[in-house]
Amino acid sequence: MTQKTFSAYDLLLGAFAPQPEDAAYLLQLQWEKLVAFLEFKGAGIVEGEQLADKVMDIATRRLQEGESIANIRAFLYETARYVWLNHYRKTKRTQRWFDQYEYWSKLKVLGAQNEELEPVQVKCYQQCLHGLDTADHDLLAEYTSGNTQTRLALAERKHMTRNSLTVRINRMRSALRKCYAECLKKEGCIKNLV
Amino acid sequence: MLNDPQQYRSRLQAYLLRQSPAEESERLESEFFENDDLFALLLQAEEELIERFERGQLSRDEQRAFRSATQSSPRLRDLLEVQRRLAPQPPARKPRPWQRSWPMAVAASVLVVLSLLASWRIYVYKIKISPRTVFTAGESKQSPAATLTAQLNSPGLRGGNNSYTGTAIAVAPGIRELILLLPPGSVPSGARTFSIRSADNPAPVLKGEVALNNQKQPLVRIPNLLPPNDYIVTIFSGKAPVADFYFRLNFSN
Numbered sequence: 020m021t022q023k024t025f026s027a028y029d030l031l032l033g034a035f036a037p038q039p040e041d042a043a044y045l046l047q048l049q050w051e052k053l054v055a056f057l058e059f060k061g062a063g064i065v066e067g068e069q070l071a072d073k074v075m076d077i078a079t080r081r082l083q084e085g086e087s088i089a090n091i092r093a094f095l096y097e098t099a100r101y102v103w104l105n106h107y108r109k110t111k112r113t114q115r116w117f118d119q120y121e122y123w124s125k126l127k128v129l130g131a132q133n134e135e136l137e138p139v140q141v142k143c144y145q146q147c148l149h150g151l152d153t154a155d156h157d158l159l160a161e162y163t164s165g166n167t168q169t170r171l172a173l174a175e176r177k178h179m180t181r182n183s184l185t186v187r188i189n190r191m192r193s194a195l196r197k198c199y200a201e202c203l204k205k206e207g208c209i210k211n212l213v
Numbered sequence: 214m215l216n217d218p219q220q221y222r223s224r225l226q227a228y229l230l231r232q233s234p235a236e237e238s239e240r241l242e243s244e245f246f247e248n249d250d251l252f253a254l255l256l257q258a259e260e261e262l263i264e265r266f267e268r269g270q271l272s273r274d275e276q277r278a279f280r281s282a283t284q285s286s287p288r289l290r291d292l293l294e295v296q297r298r299l300a301p302q303p304p305a306r307k308p309r310p311w312q313r314s315w316p317m318a319v320a321a322s323v324l325v326v327l328s329l330l331a332s333w334r335i336y337v338y339k340i341k342i343s344p345r346t347v348f349t350a351g352e353s354k355q356s357p358a359a360t361l362t363a364q365l366n367s368p369g370l371r372g373g374n375n376s377y378t379g380t381a382i383a384v385a386p387g388i389r390e391l392i393l394l395l396p397p398g399s400v401p402s403g404a405r406t407f408s409i410r411s412a413d414n415p416a417p418v419l420k421g422e423v424a425l426n427n428q429k430q431p432l433v434r435i436p437n438l439l440p441p442n443d444y445i446v447t448i449f450s451g452k453a454p455v456a457d458f459y460f461r462l463n464f465s466n
Contacts, residue, residue: 052252056242058288059229067288096246138421144298145390145436153359153387164300164440182253189256196291 030082034091143202225258230278362392365458379459395431412443
């Protein structure tokens with residue numbers, strides 16, 4: 020999430036809950052929902068985060084202008100739909116196809132199971148996995164290789180609810196995917212991040 | 214809390230596969246913005262969908278819809294990729310005719326186990342854990358990481374009775390990277406690349422370049438992403454394979 024000025028951030032927090040700690044958690048969660056929603060619509064991870072920031076900026080501006088938002092969650096959803104439609108219309112379709120073509124032609128993105136990876140992909144995964152701290156890496160690996168029962172047990176062991184664990188894992192995967200996409204761009208494999 | 218999570222599952226799957234009518238999609242979206250538990254359930258439904266696809270458990274229509282959804286969803290492609298890197302699944306196989314008869318299958322399994330017990334000779338078991346520091350790209354912060362170095366043994370060749378002679382590697386939690394040292398002089402000079410495959414599947418899972426350590430000993434450096442199994446490292450000179458090494462990967466607590 021982009022940095023906001025103290026007063027703007029306070030206004031946004033206040034729209035979620037009276038207690039700052041609760042409000043900060045809810046704000047973060049709503050931002051993650053925005054990113055996921057935009058990704059479900061077809062945005063890439065980097066594009067999704069940029070658009071989610073845009074939605075939050077619109078909400079903040081409205082609050083700064085003195086507008087009263089009765090249901091912040093519904094407001095964010097409606098604004099996200101509008102932002103996505105606008106973005107989709109503005110983005111040239113041919114350019115999006117070209118980006119995807121570039122992406123697919125150079126990398127093994129979705130090949131057969133056990134297909135070998137290009138060395139640059141291995142390098143980027145390795146680098147991004149190293150970027151996670153050890154506890155997060157182990158948690159992600161254990162969660163990913165587990166099943167419904169083991170994940171319930173894992174949540175219990177970590178003193179979290181199953182849903183909180185799911186959201187935390189989603190956050191880690193997003194960080195990993197973003198790092199991976201940025202690494203591939205740095206390596207010259209992707210022209211534009213989507 | 215959701216009153217009846219089960220009633221949402223098929224609706225969420227249809228939404229993720231882009232099979233929901235527009236009004237239904239909007240209803241669900243609006244609902245998961247309002248309800249944090251539904252959002253978590255949506256993420257879980259997404260995980261299950263990807264895992265069932267990987268295990269070959271989706272129906273033909275669901276598979277078709279899944280593949281079609283990945284064409285327009287970078288998210289689904291990325292998550293599938295992450296799933297494959299962190300918890301690769303063995304490919305689903307059709308049972309061979311003799312495996313359909315369970316007494317034959319049991320007898321064959323016993324024979325295989327006995328033959329493996331007799332033939333798997335582990336005579337090199339040198340493992341050391343060396344903590345090191347890596348720098349995260351774009352940031353100055355350091356994060357600790359652990360590398361496990363294992364010496365693969367020589368000759369590392371398949372025996373005449375189709376058994377393997379290899380190195381057993383036990384990977385402790387927290388290990389991020391494996392360095393497989395190859396015996397000095399075992400790799401012809403000029404051999405630069407390697408591929409790794411599981412012993413029971415000819416498709417490579419990783420490939421890369423052979424490096425040399427300070428003592429000019431050849432080594433293979435790989436991320437710790439492989440599931441427990443028996444693996445074969447093949448060294449290539451150009452496109453020609455010149456040497457094979459075997460190792461058995463296990464996780465230790």
